[in-house]
Amino acid sequence: MPKVSVIATVYNERSSVRRLLDSLAAQSRTPDQVVIVDGGSDDGTPDILHAYAAHGALPLRVISQSGANISEGRNTAIAAADGPVIAVTDAGVRLTDGWLAALLAPFEHPETAAVAGFFMPDPQTPFEIAMGATVLPDRSDVDPDNFLPSSRSVAFLKRVWSEVGGYPEWLDYCEDLIYDLAVRDRSGPFVFAPEALVHFRPRASMRAFFVQYYRYARGDGKANLWPKRHAIRYATYLAGFPGLLALAVLHSPWWLLALLLGVVAYTRTPYRRLFKALRAPAKAPLGTVLYTCALVLCIRVVGDVAKMVGYPVGWAWRLRHRDQIPG
Numbered sequence: 001m002p003k004v005s006v007i008a009t010v011y012n013e014r015s016s017v018r019r020l021l022d023s024l025a026a027q028s029r030t031p032d033q034v035v036i037v038d039g040g041s042d043d044g045t046p047d048i049l050h051a052y053a054a055h056g057a058l059p060l061r062v063i064s065q066s067g068a069n070i071s072e073g074r075n076t077a078i079a080a081a082d083g084p085v086i087a088v089t090d091a092g093v094r095l096t097d098g099w100l101a102a103l104l105a106p107f108e109h110p111e112t113a114a115v116a117g118f119f120m121p122d123p124q125t126p127f128e129i130a131m132g133a134t135v136l137p138d139r140s141d142v143d144p145d146n147f148l149p150s151s152r153s154v155a156f157l158k159r160v161w162s163e164v165g166g167y168p169e170w171l172d173y174c175e176d177l178i179y180d181l182a183v184r185d186r187s188g189p190f191v192f193a194p195e196a197l198v199h200f201r202p203r204a205s206m207r208a209f210f211v212q213y214y215r216y217a218r219g220d221g222k223a224n225l226w227p228k229r230h231a232i233r234y235a236t237y238l239a240g241f242p243g244l245l246a247l248a249v250l251h252s253p254w255w256l257l258a259l260l261l262g263v264v265a266y267t268r269t270p271y272r273r274l275f276k277a278l279r280a281p282a283k284a285p286l287g288t289v290l291y292t293c294a295l296v297l298c299i300r301v302v303g304d305v306a307k308m309v310g311y312p313v314g315w316a317w318r319l320r321h322r323d324q325i326p327g
Contacts, residue, residue: 004104004155005081006031006089009073010049011039013091017048023094025057029101034058035081037073040066071167071175074151078161087155093198094122102195103155113160113187117153117196118142123277124201126288130295131202131209133274135303141269144192148184151176153198160187170325174219206302213306220307221314230311233304263297270296 006024010017024034038046046064053060065076078086087103089095099117106112118139121132154176164182167175184190203209220226241259248255274292278284284292318325 002085002104002107003032003083004085004087004100005033005035005078005083005158006087006100007035007037007074007077007081008089008091009037009039009068009070009077010041010045010091012041012043012045014041014043014045014048016092017045018052019094020089020091021049021052021058021060023097023099026097027095027100028098029104031087031100032059033082034060035063035077036060037063037065037068037077039068039070039073040064069169069172069175071169071171071179075166075169078158078166081158084158085155086158086161088151088153089198090150090152093119093152093200096197096199099153099196099198102193102197103153106191106193107155112191114156114183114190115154115196116147116149116190116192117155117198118192118194119150119152119198119200121277122199122201125204126284126292127295128202128204129277129284129288130274130292131204131299133277133292134270134296134299135209136200136202136273138273138276139194142192142194145189147190147192148177148180149190151179152200153196154180154190155196156183165326168223168326170321171219171222173215174223174225177225178223206299209299210302210306213303214310217307217310218314218317221311221316222318223314224318230307234308237304237308267296267300270300 008020013020024031036049038049046062049060049062052058053062061080063076063080065073068076074088085104085107087100089099103115103117106115119136121128121136123129123132160183164179164186167179171178180190203212217230220230240262244255244259244262248259271293274296278289278292
């Protein structure tokens with residue numbers, strides 16, 4: 001098995017970074033090297049990292065790069081990594097003990113260039129259960145041949161990273177998706193390794209969720225991603241729903257049935273995930289079921305509004321900086 005370097009970036013992750021480090025130390029396949037770039041934390045995160053490195057539980061190297069965005073931090077960490085295989089994860093996650101072994105297994109085949117791991121919600125509250133069900137995919141939702149991984153769980157050859165020019169440093173969000181597309185264009189589809197699993201805690205408040213999805217959509221606009229998908233969203237909210245309501249008021253209340261069927265279709269997948277989550281490990285109380293069911297539609301609408309606000313901001317940025325965007 002080739003030498004592997006695990007890399008990550010952190011910024012003000014005092015409350016979560018120890019959990020990440022402990023889960024790396026507990027891996028059934030120990031990493032040969034861990035490189036973490038700190039982007040200028042002022043909450044004590046660097047102290048935790050340096051103390052962990054001194055303890056010797058991990059072959060950990062800590063690099064300080066104040067002001068670096070995620071792409072810059074990842075590129076710095078990968079450039080400093082010794083291994084021919086790079087495994088990438090992120091702060092705020094908990095790795096399963098077999099994560100790295102599962103991520104590396106496909107590299108036993110010489111033709112493997114990149115491997116996609118998977119992540120699951122790790123909710124701590126009923127709100128987070130609803131959030132995870134609404135916004136995070138289930139294993140059954142994934143098409144392995146077309147899956148583009150989050151950089152919470154992915155591995156690739158270092159030479160492939162070099163060939164595609166690394167993570168796009170001109171982007172502050174959606175950078176892993178642009179990187180994935182470049183890797184796939186260069187080396188073919190990612191090998192899907194669902195057992196390379198990390199647990200990720202969803203956003204704990206509606207405000208934090210709005211900011212997250214605003215930034216994601218702003219990144220879409222900057223990178224010119226999914227213009228048709230965003231156009232459909234605007235058409236649905238600005239023409240489709242108002243049009244059906246107008247028809248129901250002015251013509252026939254039966255048009256409300258069409259609106260209801262649209263809402264059911266739109267929320268079917270989140271509710272399927274939610275009912276699955278509420279049954280494991282034991283059936284949830286009725287109050288939790290009703291509360292989380294009500295939240296799903298609210299989360300959908302808030303996320304869509306955040307995207308509709310964020311996308312034109314990113315698109316305007318792209319117009320202003322088009323001379324600075326590669327390719």
